[in-house]
Amino acid sequence: MPRSLVSRLLAPLFALLSVSSLQAQSLETQDLNDWASIETRAKGQTVYWNAWGGDANTNDYIDWVSQQMQSRFDIDVVHVKLGDTAEAVSRVLAEKAAGNDEDGAIDLIWINGENFAAMKKNGLLYGPWAEQLPNFALTAPDDNPEMRSDFTLPVEGLEAPWGKAQITFYYDSDRVESPPKTMRELLEWARNNPGRFTYPLVPDFLGSTFLKQALLGLIDDPAPLYAPVNEANFENVTAPLWDYLDALHPNLWRSGQSFPNSGSALRQLMGDGELSLAFTFNPLEPAAAMADYQLPPSTRSYVLDDGTLGNVHFVAIPFNASHKTGALMLANFLLSPEAQAHKQDIEVWGDATVLALDTLSEKQRQAFATLPDNPATLPIEALQRTLAEPHPSWMERLEQEWLTRYGTR
Secondary structure (H helix, E strand, C coil): CCHHHHHHHHHHHHHHCCHHHHHHCEEEEEHHCCHHHHHHCCCCCCCEEEECCHHHHHHHHHHHHHHHHHHHCCCCEEEEEEECCCCHHHHHHHHHHCCCCCCCCCEEECCHHHHHHHHCCCECCCCCCCCCCCCCCHHCCCCCCHHHEECCCCCCCCEEEEEEEEEEEEEEECCCCCCCCCCCHHHHHHHCCCCCCCCCCCCCHHHHHHHHHHHHHHHCCCCCHHHHCCHHHHHHHHHHHHHHHHHHHCCCCCCCCCCCCCHHHHHHHCCCCCCEEEEECCHHHHHHHCCCCCCCCCCEEEECCEEEEEEEEEECEEEEECHHHHHHHHHHHCCCCHHHHHHHHCCCCCCCCCCCCHHHHHHHHHHHHHCCCCCCCCHHHHHEEECCCCHHHHHHHHHHHHHHHHHHH
């Protein structure tokens, strides 16, 4: 179910259950400083981790995590595969409405952005707990404030980081000599190369993120995007985006009359040769896909001259999770140098680490330096041009407007 639709359907329940988040944060937090006790109490638990299940590499990585948790800590991890994180949010909300405050079906959620904002606002999260994880210090949060902020909202210990993302464009260098370096150049490129570019169907996360990227690249003053949506000026702020899309769509794949339904579908169109230019929210994905023969060896990556959107993705524990100690152990393992290095390997997943490498030992750092040389891999300095995510209210409002304008095609 689309996120915007979920939000509209559940709005009455959100209003009914809108309590101070502190009410849901007081449970068991006094035990967090006794990690040995947490580890002992977690043994034998089964942790139900609700996480997006739409990518084979991601699923394989989560399977590896499950194996490690069982062999190291005697904790079973069940990956509950989601098509959309809003499915988990609605489940926790329904349990709260039914008075289920202690025996929830979800122990951990892969989450960020508008879904985190909704859960935090409505007291659906356990915590604060994240900064008491033994491995949290390895993120060097004082030097990396993005570890404590999610789409402009302070995390306040209610979720723990475990991966990084940034929009990265990629292209077939056998077909594209000079790829577009700005959003305005992208429009001209599409006009000159009709049918060779597209973006995923909104409200797919990557499709919605493209709307934000385009808007940031088209307006002179981005300040309104970093505050909650103001309906009084929404039309004026977003007018350049809709003018841009009106001009872009006739030049897209299938003339903008249909769109791929996900980032993986977009990547497949590139692999099949139907597109010459695409984008992802994982900077290492093009290299990983090339190494896995999903993309041609002529694939190359880049970011726009003005920067691209980037964020950190997190895991959170619902207020009524049945197995909180097991979830804490899992969240801490996800932040371990071994798990982070394995995740970043392009032959495994290629999801960037949240750890500050200068907090690690020399041996631990070496594990992050073993990525194979790959011409589709961007140098680290190229990813420094990161644009902050707008306030989470903008994603839902942009989705609603896009569906009104283009969703009936």
